[in-house]
Amino acid sequence: MFGGAAVSAASGTTLTGGTATAPTTTASGTFSAGSLTFVGADADARGGGQCYAIATHVTTTLTLLNALAGSPTNGDALFSATTVSSVELPSTASITGLRFLLQTSNQRMEAHGCFATAVSISGLNAGEAPFIEITWGISWFRFESSSTFPNATAVEQFTPKVASRGTLHVSAVGTATRSLRSTLRSFSIDYSLGVSPLIGPTGVNAFQNTVGAVRTTDAIMVSWEEDAEAATASPALAGFWDGATNYQVMFTHNNTVGGRLGIYLPNCVAAGERPTQMGGDVNRVKLSLQAHTTATTTNDLTLAAFKMGLA
């Protein structure tokens, strides 16, 4: 529903050395520019199993957009990740229709010409398991009884891990230096899909008037809350809002192999209300940023305003 999904490399590799921003890899030129990866293992003081964004992978130099905690050592693992991303080019705005078989223990329904109209990503806070809810628009449907229920097709069922041992990196675009929000308390993404159905007379069903759909402009907002600071005339999050800097945001939800989830917004600007302070049991501060297309025009992946890595 976001438009793009591809593995960052056919397979992972290892690091042999290099620096925190430009590790040296065993494999040569295998990771796609703009894709996401996970590096190392928990508490190794280098990659930490966290999510990283790849600028380029030229020969054995992997240039990262957000740096490791320390220079890698020989044998550190570099993981290929499935990178789900928004698409940005006008030429990739078209949508392929999907058909669904919705089976209950009574009625079964075929839905044809389906397309995502909304998504909601939740469960990103510490201790929560992440999930996505997708709202599907349809073009036509019908009852059916020829399928079997229970359905014998193997199910693609994958179990997540709860948020733990993740990080939130926020730095100016172009500055890879590791910069973590150390008192992160909550994190959320509000992704409003821009999709417009095409209405016309050329459907295949007598009661169908939706004959296609096209991506329009998404609205992608990221927000987080962190602890309030001691009294200061220049609080940190208010400083984000005051300036005219573009920021990159990398959120790692979990750093455990098989449950790793990272969300990367490479080019964000301050949006919404100026951070002041929120009351409650303890004082908190909240900042919202809006994600936009990057300036790296190589392809849809390097342009993408939103990326999600899974490994």
Place this chain on the structure above:
Amino acid sequence: MSRPGTLGAVSYAAESAWGEDVATFATRLGVLDVVELSGLTQAKIDPGFTNQYRNQGQQKISGPMGGIFKTKHWLAPG
């Protein structure tokens, strides 16, 4: 007879042409919660004829199909 509402399955396939009349669904998705069909809609439209008696009426027009359904999935690597 009604059967348990918590039981269900969701399968899908990509279409070659928008809305094509094909009934194969190769992939079964791991979904959460109940499969809910009530969002699939097709309304009867009142023809609005002018009548001569207070409660006179006619057959209504079958409208276009539309509506939505939702699926919920864990975000986890495959």
